[in-house]
Amino acid sequence: MSDRTIQLKPVMNPVENARGLPNEHYTSDQVFDLEKRTVLFANWTGIGFGKDIPEPGDAKPVTFLGVPLLMVRDHDGNVNVFQNTCRHRGMILVDKPKNIKRIIRCPYHSWCYDLNGDLKTTPHVGGPGQNTHANICPEELGLFTIRSYLWHDVVFVNIDGTMQDFEISHQELMSRWKEFDQPHFHGGPESSFTLEVNTNWKLAVENYCESYHLPWVHPGLNSYSRLEDHYHIEQRDTYSGQGTLVYQQLTDTDNNVFADFEGLSARWDKGAEYIAVYPNVLLGVHRDHLFGIVLEPISKDKTREQIELYYAQKPDDDLQRRQHRTENAKLWKTVFEEDIFVVEGMQRGRYGEQFDGGRFSPAMDSPTHNFHHWVASQVTRGEP
Amino acid sequence: MTPEELNDALVLAHQNADLNSDSLHPLVNLYHQAFTLNFPENPVAAYFYLTNAYVYALDSNHESTEQLESILRDAGRL
Structure with missing residues (x-):
């Protein structure tokens, strides 16, 4: 058994003789980081509410435990969540809540993504006025989509992508x-x-x-x-x-x-x-x-x-x-x-x-x- | 509009662009004018400006988006 498994064994006992989580689960930066990955990123975690993006095209950036995320309401009324990071130079795409109509445009070099996260255009990527390049394949460069599910207006996300579907969980x-x-x-x-x-x-x-x-x-x-x-x-x-x-x-x-x-x-x-x-x-x-x-x-x-x-x-x-x-x-x-x-x-x-x-x-x-x-x-x- | 006046107008339009995407509409129109001014004598500059017009049209859902996209595509620029 690992040291951690041994340490947490009393927590796993039946309630009659269990102990609570050790202090370090509340006081240690290291354990906070461990729980970030194993508990909060690995499950269906709430990051916000659909009411904050009520209209089609509404976008709200959310930094959750340091991860830049972007909640977007598409034109079918669905909420999508993306990593708020451009696939080009890693720039933050949206830094304030706003209505983005149909396109998420990176403010750095204007690479544009649609509300489904697909890369729509890459201006001047092949030189001035030439917007394609043989080595840049838009199909491979859509925004990183974060699995999400809206229930009772809470936006749940599974950041590491490993969890079974929300409806099953x-x-x-x-x-x-x-x-x-x-x-x-x-x-x-x-x-x-x-x-x-x-x-x-x-x-x-x-x-x-x-x-x-x-x-x-x-x-x-x-x-x-x-x-x-x-x-x-x-x-x-x-x-x-x-x-x-x-x-x-x-x-x-x-x-x-x-x-x-x-x-x-x-x-x-x-x-x-x-x-x-x-x-x-x-x-x-x-x-x-x-x-x-x-x-x-x-x-x-x-x-x-x-x-x-x-x-x-x-x-x-x-x-x-x-x-x-x-x-x-x-x-x-x-x-x-x-x-x-x-x-x-x-x-x-x-x-x-x-x-x-x-x-x-x-x-x-x-x-x-x-x-x-x-x-x-x-x-x-x-x-x- | 002379090239100098157009340049000044573009600088001003960029300064006036804000979170409201409608504020991008002047950029669409001005870059399209810059395209017209340079085409066909200077195609590199012309398509540079047209690309910018297209990007701001996309961003602001401008009515000319499809038309600009079509010109770029026909020219093998998209």
């Missing part, structure tokens, strides 16, 4: 939430916010997975959604989270509620679920709104959280409905901000050299252990 979860496979509309500017947190990205996932902390960290939420009203959600090697049986719809000043998604079964009348889609996407579904969170790991101890809320009906300009959406976003922002001291505190706690990964509550922490188990399996994949 996440078949079980897609089936679990099939009822929500219907149009949903971003709530507008008030339904979008970002948090910068001084923590390792995994601690944000771990905190999201479990309801154990609700009574102490979210007293407001816990006043109507108590610990005993929650259940664990666990799927080995794919996702984990929690559900509630007592979701209450937010009402406005006239007691109106948001419109429901169509055709939902009775389990969603009072039910809601919050699931971490490994590695870095947190989703929440309710009868009347959804939210998605993409965790962007900035460094071993810094994470940016992009949060977006969606509804069953297209937002209009009605002031009361707009205020209602704003209230809902504020409510969630409060909840997520309440978590900050916890995830930052756990990060600081991991510099305590005697901390040994911690012991899980077998009754309450199994969704969190599920995530630790998965991370350990990813970083030791292929090792003896």
Whole structure:
């Protein structure tokens, strides 16, 4: 067995006698880099939202863990993701969000690519006014395409290209939430916010997975959604989270509620679920709104959280409905901000050299252990 | 427009080009004029300018894109 496999063996134990990931998974630059490749590049990882490129031709550059990527909405409405690098001299192609109509033109020597990444023209490549050269074959020089998949408006990518198709990888979860496979509309500017947190990205996932902390960290939420009203959600090697049986719809000043998604079964009348889609996407579904969170790991101890809320009906300009959406976003922002001291505190706690990964509550922490188990399996994949 | 005036206009049009791709339209027209000014006496310069007109037309989805592409292709330049 490799040293790492031996070191992580206690993490792979059943939750009853497992330990958490060792400190270095939160405090070491080397392990951060290891996880970058084995966990974040090797799986279906969230990099953003389709709502950021709503119109055909919209392009948004995203630098994810140092990798320059370009999200583009094509003229069929599909989202494509490319490496944001020209095949000629390696220049960054697009450095600001913009609408590029039909062509991605490199600003350096104007090599042009279409929205499918095909190399369209190479001006003066054969000398002034001569735009072809026998040695330059456009068919071989399209943009590097990054495998991508849009689900619940989250743009998932598999950067190293080794993962099985998204629909196969996440078949079980897609089936679990099939009822929500219907149009949903971003709530507008008030339904979008970002948090910068001084923590390792995994601690944000771990905190999201479990309801154990609700009574102490979210007293407001816990006043109507108590610990005993929650259940664990666990799927080995794919996702984990929690559900509630007592979701209450937010009402406005006239007691109106948001419109429901169509055709939902009775389990969603009072039910809601919050699931971490490994590695870095947190989703929440309710009868009347959804939210998605993409965790962007900035460094071993810094994470940016992009949060977006969606509804069953297209937002209009009605002031009361707009205020209602704003209230809902504020409510969630409060909840997520309440978590900050916890995830930052756990990060600081991991510099305590005697901390040994911690012991899980077998009754309450199994969704969190599920995530630790998965991370350990990813970083030791292929090792003896 | 004299070659000098055209050159000045091109410099100005490049300065005015921004993230809005419509701002590239003047470049398409000016480079096309430069092509006309040089063709057929100086084909190297002419097709250099026509190539630039084509590239900016492509980028800005200008109505002349197909026409410019066709001229370049017929001349064996694409």
